[in-house]
Amino acid sequence: MSTYMPKADEIERKWYVIDAAGKSLGRVASEAAVLLRGKHKAIFTPNVDCGDFVIIVNTDKVVLTGDKLNKKLYQHHSGYIGNLKEIKYGTLMENKSDFVMKLAVKGMVPDTTLGRKQLTRCRIYKDDQYKHEAQKPEAWEF
Numbered sequence: 001m002s003t004y005m006p007k008a009d010e011i012e013r014k015w016y017v018i019d020a021a022g023k024s025l026g027r028v029a030s031e032a033a034v035l036l037r038g039k040h041k042a043i044f045t046p047n048v049d050c051g052d053f054v055i056i057v058n059t060d061k062v063v064l065t066g067d068k069l070n071k072k073l074y075q076h077h078s079g080y081i082g083n084l085k086e087i088k089y090g091t092l093m094e095n096k097s098d099f100v101m102k103l104a105v106k107g108m109v110p111d112t113t114l115g116r117k118q119l120t121r122c123r124i125y126k127d128d129q130y131k132h133e134a135q136k137p138e139a140w141e142f
Helices: 025-037 089-095 097-106 113-119
Strands: 015-019 053-057 073-077 084-088 122-124
Touching (some): 073 089, 089 097, 097 122
Parallel strands (some): 015 053
């Protein structure tokens, strides 16, 4: 019995919309990562890009549980000595909630060229307006 390997022309990519309003940040990000990788499909192969397109809307209304808004920090470094920047997630959620969602999804896809390619199929919007109606996206409920 041989292992099935999907060909590039056999892979059908669908568009899905995830509404993040009132849902936990990590749960939305993990569902998006599953769709981007294609793990929900029967033809899933770890070394083949067989995932779908994902649109995440209403990231302004996403919920962080516990006291993460005050205690969790986003840290980045400019490369210069002593330039470690720290921003609380409460401030990030007010100003850049789409960036927070992108960070969460990025942490759940592989750190490889395949994962970076899969991440390009993720579209994230702060409100419920998006411009991909022509692709006829389906709502993804979990």
